[in-house]
Amino acid sequence: MKTAILSMSLLIVLCLGGYPDSVLAEETRISWESLSPETRELLKGAERRWDTLSPEQQVRLKRGAERWSTLTPAEQERAKRRMQRWKKMTPEERERIRERYRRFRELPPEDQKRIRNTRRWYRELPQERRDQIRQRWKRLSPEERREIQRRYRNMSPEQRKRLRDSKRQLQRNGGNTRKQTK
Numbered sequence: 001m002k003t004a005i006l007s008m009s010l011l012i013v014l015c016l017g018g019y020p021d022s023v024l025a026e027e028t029r030i031s032w033e034s035l036s037p038e039t040r041e042l043l044k045g046a047e048r049r050w051d052t053l054s055p056e057q058q059v060r061l062k063r064g065a066e067r068w069s070t071l072t073p074a075e076q077e078r079a080k081r082r083m084q085r086w087k088k089m090t091p092e093e094r095e096r097i098r099e100r101y102r103r104f105r106e107l108p109p110e111d112q113k114r115i116r117n118t119r120r121w122y123r124e125l126p127q128e129r130r131d132q133i134r135q136r137w138k139r140l141s142p143e144e145r146r147e148i149q150r151r152y153r154n155m156s157p158e159q160r161k162r163l164r165d166s167k168r169q170l171q172r173n174g175g176n177t178r179k180q181t182k
Contacts, residue, residue, distance in 0.1 A: 028055060029058060032047060038065075
């Protein structure tokens with residue numbers, strides 16, 4: 001039972017915000033019997049109330065189950081850990097994350113791509129370097145943080161490109177700010 005609830009919760013999180021409501025509203029109800037045996041197994045916690053769910057909810061759950069079944073075991077474990085972290089958050093923390101996600105989705109595609117690339121770059125750094133960056137950011141006052149963010153927003157595309165290029169060079173040098181001499 002606990003596994004079914006966890007699976008259902010994970011499916012809901014996987015589906016959050018993935019499809020515009022206008023697209024889902026065009027879908028029709030999905031009968032429980034029309035679901036594949038694998039999908040029914042994943043969604044068994046919702047079987048008793050399936051007919052009371054809106055078509056949008058049914059579509060989201062079905063798509064989430066289909067997506068879940070394509071994940072590797074490692075990806076499923078990662079999703080479970082994320083769900084456990086989500087459940088431990090306060091309602092205020094969850095709402096803050098939802099709002100950030102809404103703002104992200106409103107950004108132009110090139111800004112979304114830039115943010116994803118920066119996040120990927122950060123995740124690929126050695127843990128020690130990430131800890132250094134995090135500690136340095138925490139030591140900044142709120143005013144200093146806002147000033148850094150303001151300066152970045154006001155950079156021209158060429159300036160941002162130079163900054164990204166220097167970041168890449170820094171990454172290639174293993175985080176060393178001095179150029180390697182031969």
